[in-house]
Amino acid sequence: xxxxxxxxxxHGAGGKETWEIVNKLIVRRxxxxxxxxxxxxxIDKLDDGAVIRVGDKYIVVTIDSYTVKPLKFPGGxxxxxxxxxxxxxxxxxxxxxxxxxxxxxxxxxVDMGLVNEIVSSYIKVVTDEGIAVIGGDFKVMPKGSLDTMxxxxxxxxxxxxxxxxxxxxxxxxxxxxxxIAEHGATIIAAQLGMLETVxxxxxxxxxxxxxxxxxxxxFSNYIHAARDPTRGGIASTLNEWASAIxxxxxxxxxxxxxxxxxxxxxxxxxxxxxxxxSEGIAVLGVDPEVTDELVRYLRSMGQVHASVIxxxxxxxxxxxxxxxxxxxxxxxxxxxxxxxxxxPRIC
Amino acid sequence: xxxxxxxLESMLREYVMERNADAYRELISKVTKVYSGALVAKIRKxxxxxxxAVKIMDFCGTHEWTITHYGIRTLVxxxxxxxxxxxxxxxxxxxxxxxxxxxxxLDGVEVLTYGDAVRLPASVGLKPRSLLEAKAIGxxxxxxxxxxxxxxxxxxxxxxxxxxxxxxxxTMPSVASVIIKGKVPKNLTILTAYRYTPPIVxxxxxxxxxxxxxxxxxxxxxxxxxxxxxxxxxxxxYGVPTVxxxxxxxxxxIAIEKILEMIAKSKxxxxxxxxxxxxxxxxxxxxxxxxxxxDVHDAYWRGIGFVERSGGFLRDRFKEYDAVRQYGxxxxxxxxxxEIIPGCKCHExxxxxxxxxxxxxxxxxxxxxxxxxxxxxxxxxxxRIWAEHPEVLMLKEIKSTSNxxxx
Numbered sequence: 001x002x003x004x005x006x007x008x009x010x011h012g013a014g015g016k017e018t019w020e021i022v023n024k025l026i027v028r029r030x031x032x033x034x035x036x037x038x039x040x041x042x043i044d045k046l047d048d049g050a051v052i053r054v055g056d057k058y059i060v061v062t063i064d065s066y067t068v069k070p071l072k073f074p075g076g077x078x079x080x081x082x083x084x085x086x087x088x089x090x091x092x093x094x095x096x097x098x099x100x101x102x103x104x105x106x107x108x109x110v111d112m113g114l115v116n117e118i119v120s121s122y123i124k125v126v127t128d129e130g131i132a133v134i135g136g137d138f139k140v141m142p143k144g145s146l147d148t149m150x151x152x153x154x155x156x157x158x159x160x161x162x163x164x165x166x167x168x169x170x171x172x173x174x175x176x177x178x179x180i181a182e183h184g185a186t187i188i189a190a191q192l193g194m195l196e197t198v199x200x201x202x203x204x205x206x207x208x209x210x211x212x213x214x215x216x217x218x219f220s221n222y223i224h225a226a227r228d229p230t231r232g233g234i235a236s237t238l239n240e241w242a243s244a245i246x247x248x249x250x251x252x253x254x255x256x257x258x259x260x261x262x263x264x265x266x267x268x269x270x271x272x273x274x275x276x277x278s279e280g281i282a283v284l285g286v287d288p289e290v291t292d293e294l295v296r297y298l299r300s301m302g303q304v305h306a307s308v309i310x311x312x313x314x315x316x317x318x319x320x321x322x323x324x325x326x327x328x329x330x331x332x333x334x335x336x337x338x339x340x341x342x343x344p345r346i347c
Numbered sequence: 348x349x350x351x352x353x354x355l356e357s358m359l360r361e362y363v364m365e366r367n368a369d370a371y372r373e374l375i376s377k378v379t380k381v382y383s384g385a386l387v388a389k390i391r392k393x394x395x396x397x398x399x400a401v402k403i404m405d406f407c408g409t410h411e412w413t414i415t416h417y418g419i420r421t422l423v424x425x426x427x428x429x430x431x432x433x434x435x436x437x438x439x440x441x442x443x444x445x446x447x448x449x450x451x452x453l454d455g456v457e458v459l460t461y462g463d464a465v466r467l468p469a470s471v472g473l474k475p476r477s478l479l480e481a482k483a484i485g486x487x488x489x490x491x492x493x494x495x496x497x498x499x500x501x502x503x504x505x506x507x508x509x510x511x512x513x514x515x516x517x518t519m520p521s522v523a524s525v526i527i528k529g530k531v532p533k534n535l536t537i538l539t540a541y542r543y544t545p546p547i548v549x550x551x552x553x554x555x556x557x558x559x560x561x562x563x564x565x566x567x568x569x570x571x572x573x574x575x576x577x578x579x580x581x582x583x584x585y586g587v588p589t590v591x592x593x594x595x596x597x598x599x600x601i602a603i604e605k606i607l608e609m610i611a612k613s614k615x616x617x618x619x620x621x622x623x624x625x626x627x628x629x630x631x632x633x634x635x636x637x638x639x640x641x642d643v644h645d646a647y648w649r650g651i652g653f654v655e656r657s658g659g660f661l662r663d664r665f666k667e668y669d670a671v672r673q674y675g676x677x678x679x680x681x682x683x684x685x686e687i688i689p690g691c692k693c694h695e696x697x698x699x700x701x702x703x704x705x706x707x708x709x710x711x712x713x714x715x716x717x718x719x720x721x722x723x724x725x726x727x728x729x730x731r732i733w734a735e736h737p738e739v740l741m742l743k744e745i746k747s748t749s750n751x752x753x754x
Contacts, residue, residue: 010716192492250752254380260369270412270726317748319741325748329376330383330596332418333749335738 014231015338019046019240041164046240048089048227049155051162060095060157062086067150071118073190075183075203076279078151079121084207084279086155087129088228091212092282093164094220095157100126103137103152110148118149129209165225166244168285172224174249174310175284175295177211177303178204179257180234184276185265200261204280211301212282219294225285228278235274235324236338237283238310243322251310251326251336274326275339285312379597386600387422393607394424401427402559403606404699406548407434407566408727409594415736417596421746423603431732433547433697434566436514437463437725439648442686444540445469447676448511449478452486456674459497459535460511462490463725466718470685478511494521501535509670513540516572519659520633523640526661531668538670541659542646544569545577550654551698552585558699562606564599565591567621572637574629575619582615593621640665647679649721650687650694691720696729703730710734 010017027035027043036042039053049062066082076084082102090097102122106115126133182204189195208228216223229237234256242249258273266273286294291308298306315321324336394401405411411431414420420429433439446469452458458478465479465488475481482488487506491497497510512522519541525531544566551558565578570591581589588609592602598620605618619625637659646658660678661669671678687694690708695701703709703722713719715734722730738745 008716254376260372264368264372272416313752316751317744319744320748328417328596329379330417330419330422330600331387332421332596333738333745333752334416334418334421334736337735337737339735 014236018231041162045164045166046244047165048092049095049157051093051159051164058095058159058162060090060093060159060162061154062089062093062157063152063154064089065150065152067147068187069147070190071114071148073203074186074195074201076205077118077121078149079118079123080125080205081279082151082153083122083125084205085228085230086153087126087131087207087209088212088279088282090155090157091208091216092226092228093157093159094162094216094223094226095159096213096216097129097131097155097157097209099132099134099156101133101135101154103139105139105141105146105150105152107146107148108140108143115149118151122151122153125207129207161220163223163226165227165241165285168225168241168245168247168312170247170312170314171288172285172312173288173291173308174238174251174312175286175291175298175306175308176234176257176281177208177284177298177306178278178281179259179262179305180229180278180281181258181262181266181273181276183230183279184233185262185273188269188271188276189265194265198261198265200259201265204278206280208280208282211298211303214301215294215297218297219286219290222287222290222294223284224287225283227283229281229283230277230279232338233273233275233277234283234309235272235336238324238336239338241285242312242324245312246315246322248313248315248320248322249310249324250313251324253326254329255307255309257305257307257309272339274336375595375597379595383597383600386597386604390422390427390600390604390607391424393604393611394427396611397426397607399426401561401607401610402430402699403427403562403564403603404430404432404560405434405564405599406432406544407564407569408438408725408729408732409568410434410564410566410592410599411729412727412732413594413596413599415732415739417599418738419596419599419603420739420742421749425746427603427607429603430699430702431696431729432563432699433551433648433651434515434544434569435697435722435725435727435729436518436542437467438693438697438722438728439542439547439651440464440467440513440540440721441647441649441679441683442468442470443647443678443680443683444511444513444538445478446473447674448509448538449473449475449481449486451509451670451674452478452481452488453484455487455506457487457489457506457508458511459489459491459500459508461492461513464511464513465490466724467721468688468719468724471688472685494518494525498525498530498532498535501532504534506534508535509674510535510537511540512537515542515544515566515569516637517568519637519641520572520630523633523636526640526665526668527636535668536670536673537661537668538676539641539659539661541641542648542654543643543657543659545573545580546654546657547648547651548578548581549584550651550657552581552587554652555698555700560587560699561610562603563587563589564602564606565589567591567593567598567625570619570621570625570629572630572633574634575617575621575625575627577629579617582617586615588615588618590618590620591625593624647683647686650691651698653679688720693720693722693728693730696722703733704740706730
C-alpha cells in the first residue's frame with residue numbers, strides 16, 4: 001500500500017471499501033488452503049460467520065468489534081448491540097447460539113457506572129437467551145487513545161445445516177422480517193442532536209432468536225441465504241449476495257417495509273433508507289415454493305411487516321450481472337448501489 | 348381510499364396545512380401507485396404526438412434528485428431529454444468566499460457553516476483546499492444545521508464567529524427575520540453569498556449560447572417564498588412552457604406531462620402544479636423580510652460570471668452584522684481567474700451545457716468520497732447525484748434491460 005495512504009472512515013463503513021481493504025490486508029495473504037478448515041466455510045466467503053465441520057455437525061464461529069456513538073441510544077446501548085449482533089450473526093448462519101466470549105476495552109477515566117451499565121446489558125441479553133458466557137478479557141487504554149469503550153464479541157453456535165449465502169439461486173424470493181433502517185436512523189438522529197426534535201425514532205435492536213430458531217426448524221431446507229442487514233443496510237447485503245453468485249437481484253422498492261417516522265427523517269437528510277443499518281431484522285433468500293407460507297408464519301409470530309421485497313433473477317444483460325436493481329415507486333429502474341459514507345443533506 | 352386525480356391537489360393542500368404527515372404520505376403513495384402508470388403512458392403518447400426531440404430543464408437540485416432516484420429518465424421516451432439546471436447553491440457559490448473564510452478560520456474567527464459547504468473547494472492553488480482541510484490544520488470551523496443553530500451556538504460561547512450564508516431565496520428569510528428582530532448575538536457576523544434564482548434563468552435564456560430549452564420545471568421550495576408569478580417571464584418573454592412543481596415523483600411526472608401538453612398545443616404558459624405549497628404571489632412576509640434586509644446587486648456565480656441583479660447583500664443599516672464590512676473583505680474581489688478548477692466542467696453542468704459524463708474528471712479523480720469540483724460536493728449537485736445513481740450513466744442499456752425484465 002502506498003506510503004501516504006491513510007485509513008478512512010469509509011474503510012470501516014461496511015461497503016465496497018471495507019471488503020477491498022479486508023481482502024488486501026488479510027484474505028490475500030492467507031494461503032488458499034488455509035482460508036477454511038476441511039469441509040468448512042472460511043474467510044474467503046463474505047458471510048456472517050465461519051463454519052467448522054465436526055463429524056456430521058457444524059460449529060459456527062463469529063467475531064465482531066462493536067463501537068457506537070452515542071454509547072446509549074433509544075432502544076439500547078453498546079452492550080445490547082454487541083450481544084444482539086453476535087447472536088444474530090450465528091442465527092444468520094443457521095446456527096443455534098451456544099456460547100459467547102467478550103473482550104472489553106475501556107478508556108482510562110470513563111465513569112464506572114457507565115461501564116457497569118453496558119456490561120450488564122450485554123450479559124442480560126445473552127443470558128436471557130439461555131446462552132453461556134464462557135470467557136472474555138478486560139483492558140484499559142490511556143485517556144485519549146480510545147473513544148470511551150469498544151467491545152469485541154465472539155459467538156459460538158451449532159448448526160445441522162449451515163446457511164451459506166452463496167446457496168442463493170435464481171427464482172428465490174427476497175424476504176425481510178420487519179421494517180428497515182430503524183437502528184441507523186436513530187443513531188444518525190442522536191449524532192446530529194436531533195432526537196428531541198424528531199419524534200418516534202428508536203433502534204430495532206434485538207436478538208432474533210425467537211424469530212429465527214422456529215423459522216430454521218420449520219423451513220430449514222428452504223432458506224438459502226440469511227443476513228442481518230447491519231452496516232450498509234439491505235443495499236449492502238443484497239449487493240454482496242448478487243455479486244457472490246453472479247446473478248441479479250431485483251427489488252420492488254415500494255414493497256420494502258419502513259416506518260413513516262424513519263422514512264421522513266431520512267428523506268429530510270437525503271439518505272436512502274436502503275443504505276441504513278438495522279439491528280433487529282433479517283433478510284432471507286427463500287425458495288419460492290414456501291415463500292407465502294414463510295411470510296404468513298413470520299406474521300403469525302408477530303412480525304406483521306414481514307414482506308417479500310424482491311427476487312433473484314438471471315441477469316437480463318451483462319451490465320446488471322452481480323448487481324441489485326430496483327423498480328421504483330413510479331415504475332422506473334435504478335441500481336441499488338452500496339454507499340460508502342452517509343452524508344446528510346444540509347440545505 | 349378513493350382518490351380523484353382532479354381533487355388530489357386540494358386534498359394534499361389540506362394535509363400540508365394540517366401538518367398531517369402520515370395522511371399526506373399515505374395519499375402520495377396511493378396516488379403514485381394509481382396514477383404513475385397512466386401518466387407515463389400519457390407522456391409517451393404526447394411525446395409521439397410532438398414528434399421531435401424536446402429538452403426540459405429541471406432547475407432545482409432536489410428535482411434532479413427526484414428524477415434520478417425514481418428512475419424517471421428510464422421511463423420517458425428517448426426524445427424527451429431531462430437536463431439539470433443551476434439550482435444547487437453549493438455548486439454556484441464563488442470560491443472566493445471559501446478563501447476568505449479559510450483565512451478567517453486560521454486567524455481565529457470561528458466559521459459556522461452548513462455541512463456540505465465545508466467540503467466546497469477554494470480557489471485553484473489555495474492550500475488548504477477547503478474549510479474541512481483548514482479545520483484539519485487547526486482552523487476554527489463548526490458545522491451547523493441552520494442559521495438558528497448558528498445563533499444558538501454563538502450565544503452559548505465567546506469568541507468572534509462568522510456564519511457562511513449560502514443559498515437561494517429559500518434560506519434568506521430565516522436570516523433576515525432574525526436580523527430584523529435584532530436577535531443576532533454580538534459575536535456573530537454573516538458572510539452573505541445569497542443568490543436570487545429568476546436572474547440566472549433570464550441569464551440562461553439571454554446570455555448562454557448552446558442551450559435550447561423546450562420546457563422548464565421551476566423550483567418548488569424557492570417558489571413557495573417568491574411566488575409562482577416570479578416565473579411568468581419564461582413563457583411570456585421566451586415562449587417556453589414552465590411548470591412550478593413539487594418534489595414527489597408524481598409531481599415531476601405531472602410537470603413533464605403538462606409541459607409536453609403545452610408543446611403539443613404550441614402554447615407556452617406558466618402552470619403551478621405545486622399549489623398545495625406555492626401561492627401565486629408567494630409568502631408575502633418572507634418576501635418583505637428579504638427586501639428589508641438585503642440589497643440587490645449584480646453578483647458573481649462560480650465559473651459562470653456576473654449575473655445582473657442576482658446577489659443579496661446586507662443593507663447599510665445592518666453593517667454591524669456584515670462580515671464583509673467588519674473584516675474588510677472584498678465582494679467581489681478583483682481576481683476571479685481562479686474560480687474554475689482545471690478540467691472541471693461544473694460551471695457548464697449547472698447551465699445545462701454539459702453532462703457530468705462529459706467531464707474528464709467525473710468518477711476518475713472526482714468522486715463523492717473525494718470531490719474535486721463543487722458539483723460533486725453537494726447532494727443537490729448533478730455530478731454527485733449522477734455518481735450515486737449509476738443507471739444514469741448507461742441509460743440506453745438500462746432502458747432495454749427494463750423492457751426485457753420479468754419481475
